[in-house]
Amino acid sequence: MNINADLPQIAALRLEVERCLGSPLTCRADFAFLASEIERITREHIAENTLRRIWGHMKGYDTVFVRTLDVLCHYIGFSGWEAFCTHVREVTGKESDLVSGGRSVRTEDLRIGDRLRIGWLPDRLCVVELEGGHTFRAVETENSTMRPGDTFECSLFILGYPLTVDNFVHDGQVVPRYVMGTDHGLTTLEQLKSSDL
Numbered sequence: 001m002n003i004n005a006d007l008p009q010i011a012a013l014r015l016e017v018e019r020c021l022g023s024p025l026t027c028r029a030d031f032a033f034l035a036s037e038i039e040r041i042t043r044e045h046i047a048e049n050t051l052r053r054i055w056g057h058m059k060g061y062d063t064v065f066v067r068t069l070d071v072l073c074h075y076i077g078f079s080g081w082e083a084f085c086t087h088v089r090e091v092t093g094k095e096s097d098l099v100s101g102g103r104s105v106r107t108e109d110l111r112i113g114d115r116l117r118i119g120w121l122p123d124r125l126c127v128v129e130l131e132g133g134h135t136f137r138a139v140e141t142e143n144s145t146m147r148p149g150d151t152f153e154c155s156l157f158i159l160g161y162p163l164t165v166d167n168f169v170h171d172g173q174v175v176p177r178y179v180m181g182t183d184h185g186l187t188t189l190e191q192l193k194s195s196d197l
Contacts, residue, residue, distance in 0.1 A: 002063035005054060009085050010064070013072055014055060016084075020076045025055055042074045103159035103189055107134050110191075115139065116157065119188030120181030127192065128152075136165075145170065145178075152178060161185040 018024050031051045039045050053061040069081040078084045110130045119125040127140040134153045138146050152165035162185050168178035
């Protein structure tokens with residue numbers, strides 16, 4: 001039986017195989033080594049080219065045999081593909097959510113010069129000011145990678161959710177994305193009044 005190779009579970013399987021192997025698979029020699037390790041550990045064979053197809057190093061293949069996935073799952077210690085998929089569902093939990101309530105701030109509702117205080121664990125706290133468009137400048141920072149004068153672009157801040165910003169300019173270097181509160185989200189989100197400044 002063939003299944004689509006672009007399933008999220010297959011991406012998770014690739015990560016687990018690389019973790020088990022102890023290194024990422026980047027060149028042909030890596031796939032040859034993995035093929036030999038799979039055969040050594042499981043006594044089952046997967047061709048090097050099959051592995052390269054699963055990792056997207058050979059184009060034109062968009063399905064994979066379940067038997068091949070079973071062997072990869074055996075290599076990382078599972079009884080098969082179905083057992084691995086069950087494990088992924090159990091350990092990842094819910095990965096999407098409808099955000100309809102709670103505290104949030106939309107950049108389009110702010111005026112130039114408006115300031116927000118944002119914070120995240122363990123002890124990060126920043127005051128940022130809207131410069132225009134979707135661009136904010138850090139004014140005050142505590143215990144954060146972000147420093148006063150750093151800038152970023154953001155259209156929405158949601159309390160309790162990670163804050164992902166674009167074009168983060170830190171110490172003169174542009175970082176395409178920066179995420180704050182990756183595990184627990186923003187723990188502080190408030191719009192400052194002029195009396196707070």
